[in-house]
Amino acid sequence: MNGRYSSENLYSQIFNRLLDVIPDLQSIDEVGLSEVDGNWPLHFDVVSRSPTKLIIMLGHSRAEDGGVVINPEMTIAVYLDRGMAEALTYRDAHMSNSVYSPDRSHIDILAKRVLNDYLYTWLGNLIVAGHSIKVACKQEFFSN
Structure with missing residues (x-):
């Protein structure tokens, strides 16, 4: 097995990619949104925060045919101290x-x-597409 796939290395790489997509990840306590032409909007929400751990929700969704289509949505644990x-x-x-x-x-x-593995690849695709989460006012976020 090569050194590329150790879970610790993968988890660090996921963390670094999250920072590329969510530059304010370590301090953000809000919902956020990234919109890139030709892509579904990328939504972000802080589920919980402690001094060392952050649980976030990250996903693409859009209104379609009277409902909301999710494609995909992931819950992610972020270990800020590590x-x-x-x-x-x-x-x-x-x-x-x-x-x-x-x-x-x-x-x-x-x-x-x-x-x-999916999260690592998806974050790479988000970076290539130019997604960057910006803090959104909750009222503005939910009215979209």
Whole structure:
């Protein structure tokens, strides 16, 4: 196995890519939005924050046919003190997946690897597309 795929290295790379997409990640406490022509809007929300850990939701969604289409939406744990981040959940219009059981007593190792690989690639695609989260007023954010 080469040095490229160690989970610690991957989690650090995910953290660095998150900083590229969300430059104010370490201090942001708001919802945020990135809009790039030709792409679905990218929504951001802080789910919870402690001094060392941040749980965020990041996803593409848009109104369509009277409902909201999600493609995809991920919950991500960010370990601010360690400079690492990992995928917790994935959801799109067709499926959802979680790394941890609801009581966090079991870890789905395959889901953990697949979701973190997906998150790493997705963040790279967001960077190439030019997405950058800007803080949005909550009223403005939810009226879009």
